[in-house]
Amino acid sequence: MGNGEMDGSHLVERHEELRSEWEREEEQLKKCVEIIQHNVEAQSAELAKVRAETKEMYDNYRSDNPELHNDLVIGLSMQTDLERSLTKNLAALKKPFFGRIDYRELGMETRDGEEEEEKKQFSLYVGKNGVSKSSTEIIIVDWRAPVASVYYDSDVGESSYLSPYGDQIHIALDLKRTFEIKDSSLVDYYDTDVIANDEFLTKYLGKNKEVVLGEIIATIQKEQNDIIRDTPWHSVIVQGVAGSGKTTVAMHRISYILYNYKERCRSDEFYIIGSNKMLLNYITGVLPNLDVYNINQMTLEEFLVYLLDMDFQLKKKKYILISPFAKSRKRAGENSRVRTLLKRYKGSLDFIRALEYYLDWYEMTIIRSEDIIYHGKNIYSENEIREFLSIFKEKPLSEKQELLNKRLLSKIRLVNEREQQEKEVISIEVKKYKDYFGKKVAKYDLEKIYLDFLKSLLDTGFYKEFSGVLPEKEVVSLLMEDFTGKKIDIYDLAMLTYLKRRLKFTKDFEYVSHIIVDEAQDFGVSVFYCMKQLFANCTYTIMGDITQNIHYDTGMNDWEALRGKVFSEEKDKFYVLAKSYRNTVEISNYASRVLKHCTFKTYDIEPIIRHGSEVEVYEAKSETEILHKAAQILKCSKEAGYTTQAVICRTEEETKEVYDKLKELIELESLKENMEEMNFTNGIMVLPIHMTKGLEFDSVLLWNPDSSSYEKSDADAKLLYVAITRALHELHIVYMGELAELLS
Numbered sequence: 001m002g003n004g005e006m007d008g009s010h011l012v013e014r015h016e017e018l019r020s021e022w023e024r025e026e027e028q029l030k031k032c033v034e035i036i037q038h039n040v041e042a043q044s045a046e047l048a049k050v051r052a053e054t055k056e057m058y059d060n061y062r063s064d065n066p067e068l069h070n071d072l073v074i075g076l077s078m079q080t081d082l083e084r085s086l087t088k089n090l091a092a093l094k095k096p097f098f099g100r101i102d103y104r105e106l107g108m109e110t111r112d113g114e115e116e117e118e119k120k121q122f123s124l125y126v127g128k129n130g131v132s133k134s135s136t137e138i139i140i141v142d143w144r145a146p147v148a149s150v151y152y153d154s155d156v157g158e159s160s161y162l163s164p165y166g167d168q169i170h171i172a173l174d175l176k177r178t179f180e181i182k183d184s185s186l187v188d189y190y191d192t193d194v195i196a197n198d199e200f201l202t203k204y205l206g207k208n209k210e211v212v213l214g215e216i217i218a219t220i221q222k223e224q225n226d227i228i229r230d231t232p233w234h235s236v237i238v239q240g241v242a243g244s245g246k247t248t249v250a251m252h253r254i255s256y257i258l259y260n261y262k263e264r265c266r267s268d269e270f271y272i273i274g275s276n277k278m279l280l281n282y283i284t285g286v287l288p289n290l291d292v293y294n295i296n297q298m299t300l301e302e303f304l305v306y307l308l309d310m311d312f313q314l315k316k317k318k319y320i321l322i323s324p325f326a327k328s329r330k331r332a333g334e335n336s337r338v339r340t341l342l343k344r345y346k347g348s349l350d351f352i353r354a355l356e357y358y359l360d361w362y363e364m365t366i367i368r369s370e371d372i373i374y375h376g377k378n379i380y381s382e383n384e385i386r387e388f389l390s391i392f393k394e395k396p397l398s399e400k401q402e403l404l405n406k407r408l409l410s411k412i413r414l415v416n417e418r419e420q421q422e423k424e425v426i427s428i429e430v431k432k433y434k435d436y437f438g439k440k441v442a443k444y445d446l447e448k449i450y451l452d453f454l455k456s457l458l459d460t461g462f463y464k465e466f467s468g469v470l471p472e473k474e475v476v477s478l479l480m481e482d483f484t485g486k487k488i489d490i491y492d493l494a495m496l497t498y499l500k501r502r503l504k505f506t507k508d509f510e511y512v513s514h515i516i517v518d519e520a521q522d523f524g525v526s527v528f529y530c531m532k533q534l535f536a537n538c539t540y541t542i543m544g545d546i547t548q549n550i551h552y553d554t555g556m557n558d559w560e561a562l563r564g565k566v567f568s569e570e571k572d573k574f575y576v577l578a579k580s581y582r583n584t585v586e587i588s589n590y591a592s593r594v595l596k597h598c599t600f601k602t603y604d605i606e607p608i609i610r611h612g613s614e615v616e617v618y619e620a621k622s623e624t625e626i627l628h629k630a631a632q633i634l635k636c637s638k639e640a641g642y643t644t645q646a647v648i649c650r651t652e653e654e655t656k657e658v659y660d661k662l663k664e665l666i667e668l669e670s671l672k673e674n675m676e677e678m679n680f681t682n683g684i685m686v687l688p689i690h691m692t693k694g695l696e697f698d699s700v701l702l703w704n705p706d707s708s709s710y711e712k713s714d715a716d717a718k719l720l721y722v723a724i725t726r727a728l729h730e731l732h733i734v735y736m737g738e739l740a741e742l743l744s
């Protein structure tokens with residue numbers, strides 16, 4: 001027999017093998033579909049029954065019947081649960097699973113390296129939702145289940161996973177397979193040892209994107225999985241380059257935590273904080289798809305106003321909220337030196353620490369801490385009072401006062417009882433000292449105390465024991481001028497919230513257990529310090545990229561202070577994501593070139609190898625030409641099938657101008673007067689850079705980045721980096737005059 005014949009028979013054998021493997025997978029898929037179909041039918045019947053019952057209760061509802069009211073509430077909640085479960089099952093019907101892992105459990109590893117005892121063999125299918133045939137027979141494992149981490153973490157070979165009971169289970173992974181399933185039919189499957197990860201990923205990444213963040217459960221990468229599955233008992237800080245999946249990972253992490261820590265974590269105690277409404281709507285759009293409901297989502301400003309429980313009449317314009325981008329200026333660098341120093345001060349830890357120092361003093365002016373001599377005896381010594389205050393340091397002033405008053409009264413009662421005084425006498429004595437440490441104040445004048453604090457910053461003598469740095473006089477004057485002129489920003493709001501927390505007990509602060517901050521680098525470290533003081537038992541998932549800090553003076557340009565001074569380097573975790581999934585290699589390289597001009601530390605970008613067209617830079621000679629060229633580019637991109645397109649401008653003012661002119665030439669999505677109220681939609685959107693943060697578009701046209709709009713500074717490099725990295729497939733640049741040096 002010649003070699004050729006041998007190869008031929010092997011090929012036939014291999015082909016047969018593949019065919020029967022394919023048939024086995026089709027069989028498995030069919031079986032799963034049948035079970036899900038059965039579950040769907042059972043749930044539909046149950047839902048119809050519950051709906052009928054709640055309807056009947058609703059029809060007979062009478063407000064004076066509390067029992068009926070309770071039943072109705074329970075019925076409605078059951079109905080919602082069933083509806084959600086049915087929706088999940090209907091989706092699972094079309095695509096029951098995406099992965100399969102075959103593994104053998106190995107015995108416990110002995111310390112002296114004795115041989116491992118082989119255990120059972122498993123073949124598990126992993127899906128977006130778990131599917132069971134009965135209460136004991138699981139057909140598809142939920143992607144969030146502990147064992148499913150093997151699918152994300154390991155390649156074929158030995159590995160392990162953490163059981164729900166905290167044991168490390170050692171396994172030998174024999175097969176890791178990913179499926180493509182469409183409308184309940186098997187389209188294809190790939191085994192990890194056959195197809196390279198990047199090659200597989202590019203199949204997903206080449207597609208056009210929706211106007212809601214997508215779920216990535218079939219392609220979560222190992223380094224992302226580590227973050228998603230980290231425990232909620234400590235905080236997690238993630239530095240990730242643009243497009244590395246920070247936001248996506250954060251949303252999947254919420255889903256993972258709520259699924260695995262049901263008993264301890266409630267979705268309504270989770271808060272997602274983002275920089276604007278459009279971003280929040282975009283990122284949280286994925287949550288129902290990830291089986292997450294009832295999460296709070298707010299901008300930082302909204303969150304603080306909610307905690308303050310007073311709106312400073314922002315709507316009535318009693319106070320004006322200063323937004324760094326609302327002004328109609330072209331360049332960030334036009335601010336005066338003092339204004340820049342003020343911004344830096346507000347974002348720094350020195351600011352909030354000075355307030356902390358001031359409030360420690362303020363507290364002592366209210367709480368009398370001197371020996372209390374009663375009937376000739378020192379019944380409450382200064383030392384005792386001070387010790388008490390240091391033990392209950394975290395408690396608000398009003399609570400400290402209450403506790404001290406109570407303690408003093410019991411001492412007075414005791415002295416009188418020992419002296420065998422009449423009841424009436426005791427009661428008179430107790431009344432005399434009732435408010436010795438101060439009366440319970442229902443409402444504090446936060447604005448006045450804050451202003452007094454601002455004034456105090458001029459008094460260097462007062463701060464002689466303060467370990468931080470005080471601002472220059474001019475900076476303090478500007479700070480006070482803004483506040484008395486009723487101009488406030490998120491930093492004032494944060495300080496006022498902290499002030500409120502120090503003075504008064506409030507329930508709102510109790511019900512915050514996990515905070516997820518996206519685009520965290522845009523907020524100064526003082527805000528995080530403040531939040532840490534506000535919520536005693538809260539942990540955080542903080543996602544950001546210092547290279548994308550668009551509030552250069554207030555935001556964070558490194559992670560040092562946050563990691564070392566606000567969070568604990570030992571207890572909390574810091575991760576770095578370096579791979580970029582969003583941009584083509586050409587766009588990523590272009591973005592990296594901008595960063596080469598910078599003096600700040602940058603994190604290297606590793607693009608997933610996906611090629612596209614070169615970045616097009618077009619110089620126009622006149623305004624008419626630039627507008628016509630832009631319209632032509634946008635038209636071509638649309639014809640190429642790109643559904644989301646953005647024209648990115650420098651400022652809000654420029655955005656309005658460009659929008660007005662361009663709309664005469666091509667159909668645009670309408671621009672609202674208040675850009676914060678806009679929604680991310682398909683079509684062509686004209687937006688200022690800061691409003692595109694966190695978003696992504698199939699095609700981006702960067703509007704006129706000339707040398708007068710962007711100077712060669714770190715701040716402007718960050719802005720351009722953000723704009724460039726919004727593009728998934730195509731980036732075009734049109735300009736007039738001299739191109740910004742950062743791009744040349």
Ligand SMILES: Nc1ncnc2c1ncn2[C@@H]1O[C@H](COP(=O)(O)OP(=O)(O)OP(=O)(O)O)[C@@H](O)[C@H]1O
Nearest residue numbers: 216219220221242243244245246247248581582694
């Ligand atoms: N593992 C993955 N598989 C497939 N796609 C992924 C993966 N991780 C991220 N992506 C995709 O990459 C894109 C960028 O993700 P995302 O917006 O979460 O990144 P980001 O780090 O928050 O970006 P930015 O800092 O620019 O806001 C999204 O389209 C997301 O679906």
